[in-house]
Each structure stands twice: as C-alpha cells, then as structure tokens.
Amino acid sequence: MKSIPKKTTRKNSPQTLKGKVIVQILPALNRGGVERGTIEMARAVVEAGGRAVVISSGGLLAANLNRVGGEHIDLGVDTKNPLKWAWRRGQVRKVLKETGADLVHIRSRAPAWISIPAARSLGLPVVTTLHGRFVSASRMKRFYNSIMTKSDHVIAISRYIRDLAVSQFPAVEPRLSVIHRGVDLKMFSAASVSSQRVVKAASVLNVPDGTPVIMLPARPTGWKGAEMLIKACAMMGDVRFIVLLVGAADGSPAFQAQLVQLTEKEGLREKVRLCPSQDDMPATLMLADVVAMPSVTPEPFGRVAVEAAAMGRPVVAFDHGGASETVKHGETGWLAHPGDVSSLADCLRQALNLKVRERRALGKAARLRVEEQFSISKMCADTIDIYRKLLRK
Numbered sequence: 001m002k003s004i005p006k007k008t009t010r011k012n013s014p015q016t017l018k019g020k021v022i023v024q025i026l027p028a029l030n031r032g033g034v035e036r037g038t039i040e041m042a043r044a045v046v047e048a049g050g051r052a053v054v055i056s057s058g059g060l061l062a063a064n065l066n067r068v069g070g071e072h073i074d075l076g077v078d079t080k081n082p083l084k085w086a087w088r089r090g091q092v093r094k095v096l097k098e099t100g101a102d103l104v105h106i107r108s109r110a111p112a113w114i115s116i117p118a119a120r121s122l123g124l125p126v127v128t129t130l131h132g133r134f135v136s137a138s139r140m141k142r143f144y145n146s147i148m149t150k151s152d153h154v155i156a157i158s159r160y161i162r163d164l165a166v167s168q169f170p171a172v173e174p175r176l177s178v179i180h181r182g183v184d185l186k187m188f189s190a191a192s193v194s195s196q197r198v199v200k201a202a203s204v205l206n207v208p209d210g211t212p213v214i215m216l217p218a219r220p221t222g223w224k225g226a227e228m229l230i231k232a233c234a235m236m237g238d239v240r241f242i243v244l245l246v247g248a249a250d251g252s253p254a255f256q257a258q259l260v261q262l263t264e265k266e267g268l269r270e271k272v273r274l275c276p277s278q279d280d281m282p283a284t285l286m287l288a289d290v291v292a293m294p295s296v297t298p299e300p301f302g303r304v305a306v307e308a309a310a311m312g313r314p315v316v317a318f319d320h321g322g323a324s325e326t327v328k329h330g331e332t333g334w335l336a337h338p339g340d341v342s343s344l345a346d347c348l349r350q351a352l353n354l355k356v357r358e359r360r361a362l363g364k365a366a367r368l369r370v371e372e373q374f375s376i377s378k379m380c381a382d383t384i385d386i387y388r389k390l391l392r393k
Contacts, residue, residue: 131161
C-alpha cells in the first residue's frame with residue numbers, strides 16, 4: 001500500500017466543501033460508467049474546495065484521476081472472499097484516519113462489506129450508490145446486496161433502480177435519492193466535433209456516403225440486443241440503411257460468428273457490419289442517423305442513449321429500465337414495446353423517415369433535455385448537496 005499524505009486544506013477555493021476530505025471506494029478504476037462517474041465526482045469535489053481520495057485496486061483510469069486533482073490509494077477492496085475482509089477493513093480504516101476523511105462514498109458491494117464497518121468505527125457518514133440492477137435470486141444474494149442499504153444515504157442512478165431496491169428493502173426509501181448519471185456536455189456536443197474528426201471516423205468504419213446509418217454502440221454481450229436489432233432490420237423491406245454494431249468486433253469468436261450467421265440468415269450480409277469499439281465516440285455518433293439501444297434486459301440507466309441525445313441523434317430503445325426515463329417517446333426518440341421486434345422495426349423506420357426539419361427539431365429537443373436533466377454538472381451538484389447535508393449533521 002502506498003504512503004498516504006496527511007490531510008491538507010486547499011486555499012483560495014470555493015467554499016462548498018472547503019477543507020473536507022471525500023473518500024470514494026470502488027473495486028477498480030478500469031473503463032466503465034461507474035469508474036467515469038467516480039472521476040467526475042472527484043473533479044467536482046476538488047473544484048468545490050475539497051480533497052478527493054479514491055480507494056480501489058487500480059486500473060487504466062487511475063492516471064485520469066490524478067489529472068483532475070484526485071488522489072488514488074491502491075488497495076485490494078475488490079476481493080469477494082469474506083476471509084480477507086477483516087484484514088482489508090483494517091487497511092481501509094488506516095487510510096481513512098491518515099487522510100483525515102470526512103465522508104465515505106462507496107459504489108459497490110464487496111468494498112461496502114469491507115469499508116462500511118471501518119467508516120462506522122470512526123464515526124464517519126457513509127453514502128452508497130446503486131449502479132446495477134438490485135435483483136436477489138436467493139436469500140444469500142439478498143443478504144449480500146443488503147449492505148448497500150446500510151449507509152446514511154443511498155443514491156440510485158435511475159428511478160428503475162430505486163424501485164427495484166425499495167421493492168426488496170422497503171426501509172431504505174426515506175434515505176434514498178435518484179441521481180441520474182451525467183454526460184459531459186462539452187465532449188458530447190455536435191458543435192465541438194470538427195468535420196475532420198467526422199471524416200476520420202467515417203474512414204475508419206468505412207461508411208458509404210449517403211447511406212443512412214443505424215448504430216448500436218455496446219459491449220459485445222448478448223443482452224445488449226444486437227440480435228434483436230438484426231431481426232428488426234430484416235423486417236424493414238427495401239429501406240436503405242447500413243447497421244454498424246460498434247464494439248461487436250471486440251467480442252469472442254463465438255459471439256461474432258453467431259451475429260454473422262444471423263445476418264446471413266436474414267439476408268443482411270451487405271447491410272450489417274461488426275465494428276471494433278471506437279475511441280472518439282462523439283465523432284462516431286455524428287455518423288448515425290439513429291442510435292439503437294434494444295437491450296434485452298432493462299438497462300440500469302443506459303448512458304449511450306444520453307450521449308447520443310447530447311449529440312442531437314434520435315434514439316430507439318425498448319420501453320423498460322433506464323431508457324424509459326432518458327428517451328421521451330416521439331420527442332427525443334422512440335420507445336418500442338420491450339422484446340417486440342416488429343415494434344422495434346416500426347420505430348427504426350420512423351426515425352429513418354424523418355425529414356430534415358423534423359430531424360433538426362428532434363435533435364434540438366434531445367440536446368436540451370440532456371442539458372436540463374442529465375449533465376455531469378447536475379449529477380455532481382446533486383451529489384455534493386447530499387454530502388453537505390450529511391456533513392452538517
């Protein structure tokens with residue numbers, strides 16, 4: 001474990017969290033929505049005059065944390081072995097004491113089992129965030145999940161996640177708030193993407209000029225709905241389009257083979273492409289005429305839909321989970337009946353048939369809604385407000 005600098009007070013900084021040390025704890029800092037949200041909150045804490053410390057087992061994004069003024073403590077809080085928790089708990093307690101922690105924010109279950117008792121022993125307020133579906137298949141799993149409700153305040157990233165949590169743990173409701181995840185409005189802005197970046201993205205993905213693009217940016221896993229999208233596209237008759245499954249080419253050989261076999265079966269061999277994930281997603285989204293999010297099981301939130309909306313792109317998703325909250329049917333996109341391929345095809349057809357003026361109006365409405373409800377600044381401000389209330393107590 002690395003040496004830990006003593007608590008310091010930042011000078012000439014905003015007063016919101018002046019001198020306060022906020023410690024966030026999560027399994028690792030690899031790529032993902034939880035990790036990005038952690039770094040975004042670290043930046044907000046620093047900008048509010050506080051000190052942002054993150055405890056995790058490390059990862060690709062640890063350097064990003066340092067760039068925003070945060071500090072990383074490398075500690076194996078990702079272990080799910082209960083026999084190791086007592087030892088790790090002592091290490092976390094030591095970190096909290098030496099950094100002069102004022103509040104602890106925990107984002108996952110294993111770190112919660114380790115860290116909540118450590119924080120309680122020091123009399124520190126604790127916040128937890130529910131990032132995933134709160135589903136218990138057994139009593140043991142329910143007990144394991146329950147640790148995330150043992151904090152002073154619980155944050156759910158969507159109303160869908162809140163409702164799942166309350167249905168299983170009713171007593172948590174008075175301590176639970178919904179704070180949607182936020183999107184970087186500067187990064188995901190059509191005005192910020194140069195034509196050169198768009199041309200480069202089109203070249204990398206070999207997108208033909210003048211052909212409408214249906215795009216599904218997703219991890220290469222079955223529940224993201226690539227097969228549903230292919231089947232829906234097969235029902236669209238002579239409509240001209242190309243489907244870009246961005247991220248699918250990163251999947252296993254078996255996953256890719258299954259998708260290729262389905263495209264051939266549906267007669268879409270020339271219309272569907274499996275593409276690798278892209279580093280420049282804002283420019284990549286600019287290529288899309290419609291962004292699809294046909295997740296088979298409900299998304300806890302669905303960040304892709306919000307990023308696409310921020311770029312002014314219409315989104316088509318199934319009407320369940322987080323998508324029901326981020327997509328406004330008929331105004332910023334379309335919500336198909338969950339699991340209904342025919343309904344999905346109809347929504348895609350409507351999106352592709354938009355006239356230029358209609359597309360522009362929809363894009364403007366989508367962007368405005370993201371600015372009002374799903375920005376990073378709103379997410380961070382709402383979270384800091386919870387911090388301040390707990391710190392005052």
